[in-house]
Each structure stands twice: as C-alpha cells, then as structure tokens.
Amino acid sequence: MDRRCRERQAMLRTVHSEDLSSTVRLDYCRDRLEEHAHEAGRGVAAGRGGGRGRGKALRTLLKRNYVDVNVLYDIGHDELEWHSRTVANFGHSGLWSLEYKRELTSPLCIAAAQGYTECLRYLLEHGARPNLTAGGKSALHEACENGNHDCTELLLEHGASPSLLSEDGYTPLHLCKTPQSLRCAKILVRHGAMVDVSSEDEGETPLHVAARHGLRHHAQLYLRYGAEVNARSASGETVLGAACAGAQGPQGPADQNNEGDESDEDVYLELCRVLLAYGANIDTVDDERRTPLHWAARNVQRPLVELLLEHGADINSLDYNGGTPLSSALQNAVMKPQMQPHLVVQTLLNHGSIKMWPLALLKVLTACAAAPKTVEILFNSYTQIIVTYKWLDAIPEEIVQEHQAFYESLFALECKPRGLQHLCRSALRKHFGKRCHLLVPRLPIPKSLQRYLLLEPEGILC
Secondary structure (H helix, E strand, O other), X not given: OOHHHHHHHHHHHHOOOOOOOOOEEHHHHHHHHHHHHHHOOOXXXXXXXXXXXXXXXXXXXXXXXXXXXXXXXXOOEEEEEEEOOOOOOOOOOOEEEEEEEOOEEOHHHHHHHHOOHHHHHHHHHOOOOOOOOEOOEOHXXXXXXXXXXXXXXXXXXXXXXXXXXXXXXXXHHHHOOOHHHHHHHHHHHHOOOOOOOOOOOOOOOHHHHHHXXXXXXXXXXXXXXXXXXXXXXXXOOEHHHHHHHHXXXXXXXXXXXXXXXXXXXXXXXXXXXXXXXXXXXXXXXXXXXXOHHHHHHHOOOHHHHXXXXXXXXXXXXXXXXOOOHHHHHHHOOOOOHHHOHHHHHHHHHHOOOOOOOHHHHHHHHHHOOOOHHHHHHHHHOOOOXXXXXXXXXXXXXXXXXXXXXXXXXXXXXXXXXXXXXHHHHHHHHHHHHHHHHHHHHHOOOOHHHHOOOOOOOOXXXX
C-alpha cells in the first residue's frame, strides 16, 4: 500500500461528525464503493439485486477502510471553471473563475436520498446518527424530498425526529411536495409529526405547501390530523389563497404534480372543495388585500371562480392597487388565451361585478386587443359606449388584421347607437341584476332567450 493511500485511510479514521469543519472529499470513497460493489457479485444493477449489491459493497468498504459511518463528505469542488461572456450577458470574452463550492453530506443522507434501504439499514445498525444534519438537511429530509417511504419509515424506527427543522427552517412534511411523497407524509404523521409547524422564512405550514402544489390527498391527511385550515403565512396568505394562487393552468395528466389521471384544473378544484368543506374562510385577504377570488380570476380558472362565487365570495373586493377580480382576469386575458378568459369575464359580470369606468375602457381595450372575445363580452356589458377614432389608433394594425371581422363591426359603431336587440338585452340585465345567473337554471327559458338574461358573446356586434 503506497503512502498516499495510507494517508487517506488515516484521514478517514480520524474525521468524526462532531467536527463539522473537517470533511473528506466524496470522489475517492465513491470510487472505492463502486469498485467493491463490482467485486461483490457485480450487483450494482437497478432493482433489488442492486440494493443488495450496494449494501454488500458498503460493508466491504467500511471494514477495509475503517470509515466512520457519521463522517461528513464534501461534495463541492475547488477548481477553475469556464464562464462565457458574450454581448447577451454583458461581456465579449470568456474567463476562468476560481470558485469554491462547499456542500456537505453524509453516507446516511446519500442512502436516504437514493432510496438504498439496505445501505441505510446497515449504517443505522452500526451507529449512524439519524438526526445528523449534513449540508443543512437530515437523512429524513432527504428521504421525504425524494419520496422514499421505506427509508422514511426505517429512519423513524431508529429514532429520527419527525419534526426536525432543516437549516432553512423546513420540517420533513414541508418537503413532501409530490404525489409520490404521500406515503412518506402518512408515515410521518403516524410517528407524531406536527402538522402545523410553520417554516421559518415563509411562515407556511405543510398544509400551505400541499395546497400550493395541488396535493388534495396530502391536504386531507393533514386536516384529519388537526391542521388549521385558516392558517396564514408570513405574507398573510391563507391555505385557500395558496391553492388558488397555485392553480396556474392546464398542465394535463402528464404533469408530475397531478394525482392520478386528473387534470391540473380538476386537481385544484377538488382541493378547494375539500378546504371549503373544512371551513376555509373564503374572503380572508393577504398582506396585499388579495382574496382567493383575485387569484382564481388572475389565473383564469373559471370552475374555481364559479366555486368561490357559489360559496359567497365578495366579487367586488378591492386589493391594495384598487383592483377587483374582474380587473385581475382582464390583465391575463392575452397571456392565457387557451384558458378562454372571456368565459371568466362573462362569469364575473353575470354575477354582478362592477364594470370598468367607461372612460377607462380604451386602456382596457388596448391591453386586451388580442383577445377579441373578451373585448366583446366587456363591450356588450354596457348599454351604450361611444366608439371614437382613438380606439382604432390604440390597436396595433396586425391585431386588427388578424381579427378583421370583429374589429370592422366594432369600428362601424363609431358615433352610432346600438341596435334595439342589444338595448332590450341590457334592459333585462339591468332589471334582474346579479340574479340573472340564478333565474336561467330555475326557469324553463329556451336557450335562444337565455342570452337576453346572461351576458354572452353575440358574434358580430350590432
């Protein structure tokens, strides 16, 4: 054995977890582990056999090299890195930068993160400390973050704390962010994990995290174990608000955060139903005075908007910028055309939303010009609006050409009164007010006449 090898073995024997400033590089030990895994029957393949091969390789490595099971590994590096500099990122040439990246881990954390249950069991049985925090997270944090439920249960059985805070102030439950982590969450609460611990910076509970990621089954689990459904984060956001803010759009069943075959839209809708059934306050505002309805309208989630309105959400609540849910929907009409924003605007107006000030309609028209159906719905909500040449000047020519039929009908109304049909519709809507959406389902009104009560697209304006 050469001198260099003897020095490395001596270093491995003397470094202990209590000495946090002393670490060893992982590269050498990884090479040794792979070497011994190959010798142990070539069992480092995927599957169960691979797990046994790694476990045998680990035992061989520890026995031959006397490695402390609680040793901390430095998986950072201290080397020159090439950083390109171009005109796009403020420079014209490249340079070599000497950067030291320090990141600590331990054998226990590696095994838990990778799901190597047999390695984890061997380490724990030979004195590995389950609550040792390496690089800011314990092995239990790593297991939950990666959805390794077998490792989670094994660690808890060997004394891991189910509510231990990481360096960033998160409990293991905070890191259960995917559907695959549900079994980890169930194991944690069964071992006494506290469901209402707030993270240090954001002040979010695990229920906030589950709501933001659309994890309905996680939320139901926490609520059954007594989680506070109206808990507020450091920014004043409620769990219901987090769910409505997290509903960004239709990602489809292929999205990794979706549960089963449900679409993104369905996941958040059902999640909000659960929260409301447990007594979620529907109009609690955050520090910006935004309600859950503001977020649902901003994300153009029509079913979610309808659900909140059915439960009595304040349709004309104002945030700190003076914005209503209707203005939140209009701001995103062009950004999310696939979400049919005109239907959200229609729903809000039919439920009694305050309309835009007529003189501000030109500004709204400019912002929503590329969404003509939304413009039509909004325009038809007024009995009479004066169309002027300024409207034509405010809309880009390419947008006018793309939606030529609509804008020709709109600009044809310049200095002209609306048709008698539109005036009759406006009179009926004004008489029934926000009750229009309630009258249509209850009365046997033909579909051809429902448009006189509910605000709907009328095709070419008249």
